[in-house]
Amino acid sequence: MDKLLIRGGRRLVGEVRISGAKNAALPELCAALLTDEPVVLHNVPRLQDVATMLKLVRNMGVTAERDDNGTVRLDAADLTNPEAPYELVKTMRASVLALGPLVARFGHARVSLPGGCAIGSRPVDQHIKGLTAMGAEIRVEHGYMVAGLQPGLKRLRGARITTDMVTVTGTENFLMAAALAEGETILENAAQEPEIPDLAEMLIKMGAKIEGHGTSRIRIQGVERLHGCEHTVVADRIEAGTFLCAVAAAGGSVLLLGARAEHLDAVTDKLRDAGATVAEVPGGLRIEAAGRLKAQSFRTTEYPGFPTDMQAQFMALNVIAEGTATVAETIFENRFMHVNELLRLGARIQTDGKVAVIEGVPQLSGATVMATDLRASASLVIAGLVAEGETLVDRIYHLDRGYDRMEAKLRALGADIERVPGARA
Numbered sequence: 555m556d557k558l559l560i561r562g563g564r565r566l567v568g569e570v571r572i573s574g575a576k577n578a579a580l581p582e583l584c585a586a587l588l589t590d591e592p593v594v595l596h597n598v599p600r601l602q603d604v605a606t607m608l609k610l611v612r613n614m615g616v617t618a619e620r621d622d623n624g625t626v627r628l629d630a631a632d633l634t635n636p637e638a639p640y641e642l643v644k645t646m647r648a649s650v651l652a653l654g655p656l657v658a659r660f661g662h663a664r665v666s667l668p669g670g671c672a673i674g675s676r677p678v679d680q681h682i683k684g685l686t687a688m689g690a691e692i693r694v695e696h697g698y699m700v701a702g703l704q705p706g707l708k709r710l711r712g713a714r715i716t717t718d719m720v721t722v723t724g725t726e727n728f729l730m731a732a733a734l735a736e737g738e739t740i741l742e743n744a745a746q747e748p749e750i751p752d753l754a755e756m757l758i759k760m761g762a763k764i765e766g767h768g769t770s771r772i773r774i775q776g777v778e779r780l781h782g783c784e785h786t787v788v789a790d791r792i793e794a795g796t797f798l799c800a801v802a803a804a805g806g807s808v809l810l811l812g813a814r815a816e817h818l819d820a821v822t823d824k825l826r827d828a829g830a831t832v833a834e835v836p837g838g839l840r841i842e843a844a845g846r847l848k849a850q851s852f853r854t855t856e857y858p859g860f861p862t863d864m865q866a867q868f869m870a871l872n873v874i875a876e877g878t879a880t881v882a883e884t885i886f887e888n889r890f891m892h893v894n895e896l897l898r899l900g901a902r903i904q905t906d907g908k909v910a911v912i913e914g915v916p917q918l919s920g921a922t923v924m925a926t927d928l929r930a931s932a933s934l935v936i937a938g939l940v941a942e943g944e945t946l947v948d949r950i951y952h953l954d955r956g957y958d959r960m961e962a963k964l965r966a967l968g969a970d971i972e973r974v975p976g977a978r979a
């Protein structure tokens with residue numbers, strides 16, 4: 555397993571290009587399942603999760619090719635096997651995004667249940683509830699969701715769906731299914747994360763009739779068929795936020811090319827309060843930071859609140875800031891797994907359930923630490939950039955799932971970071 559070796563203490567200076575968003579690319583690859591015409595996606599990030607999703611759709615009979623410029627061409631005309639096997643779903647929960655499009659287009663599908671996940675139990679009950687309201691009949695059999703249509707139905711039908719909580723991939727599944735359902739669907743309590751309007755815009759290019767995307771109430775008029783389209787994946791706000799935190803922690807001056815300031819307000823407001831200078835400039839966002847910043851308390855909430863996917867990275871910044879901060883994680887249980895590893899670097903953190911209290915220390919000292927999930931890994935990399943001496947981050951396959959060549963991008967900004975190839979697992 556590969557590791558990352560970081561020698562801390564370098565400032566970050568220069569420009570970094572932000573890649574396409576993982577959490578937009580994954581549903582958009584699944585949206586291609588809705589049509590028998592070719593779909594072209596640009597700005598698809600080079601990530602393990604994208605590779606897994608391409609494997610998943612190829613396994614169904616879809617032709618999917620990617621070039622070196624981040625363009626993926628998909629053709630689901632000959633999709634013969636509407637199934638997502640456990641071997642692929644277990645490594646990537648987002649595989650559940652195949653369920654909505656498959657049932658909508660074929661009237662049946664077989665998708666493995668995701669199983670355990672490092673950041674909490676993360677059930678799919680809401681996905682099942684919503685699709686059932688639209689006329690699907692879903693049984694759980696041998697670890698699989700086996701979906702068909704309720705008796706008498708030839709395709710899914712529109713419905714009013716109010717989920718018990720805001721769910722991002724749930725909203726996306728319903729949006730894709732409703733695009734091909736008969737009649738009108740209204741999604742109440744819909745997620746508003748920027749990846750949802752990006753998916754909706756793609757579906758509209760395919761001929762879908764959608765209104766209200768980006769708000770908590772989305773209205774979809776189903777159509778009989780969707781056609782091919784060409785779409786560019788929106789910039790990854792979480793990758794951008796991660797680089798912002800890295801610069802705020804290590805100090806320096808960096809231009810984030812392609813970053814969308816309007817998607818990052820909750821994070822940039824906190825960074826400004828901490829003492830960094832963050833400015834929207836033509837083509838992206840610029841951040842400048844020097845010295846120890848001031849610790850910032852926050853609680854994670856749905857968009858436009860502070861993203862749970864930025865909690866670990868901002869905690870790494872708090873760890874070496876001046877003062878004490880309280881961080882509350884309200885979206886996922888068990889999302890503080892980076893805490894024990896940060897402690898190994900000399901951090902002072904106390905957790906009690908979903909709340910962590912961080913007392914900033916002036917310096918961290920490098921150590922061997924273990925990545926436990928995607929964003930936890932990014933937090934350890936940020937801590938390694940500021941720690942004195944060498945930090946070795948083990949199990950970085952988590953990082954590769956969701957970051958496009960992170961160490962190469964950091965190295966280009968002046969970080970002393972290298973990948974140490976390990977024996978194959």
Ligand code: UD1
Pocket residue numbers: 576577580647648674675676677678679680681682719720721722723724862863885886887
């Ligand atoms: C998506 C993102 C992930 C992010 C998360 C929250 C993708 C591919 N992943 O994950 O990076 O951290 O949003 O912003 O876009 N829940 C249920 N039942 C369900 C569905 C969800 O109880 O059927 C719960 C979850 O356990 C969690 C909360 O609802 O506590 C929100 O989860 P959800 O928004 O669905 O997360 P994902 O869509 O899986």
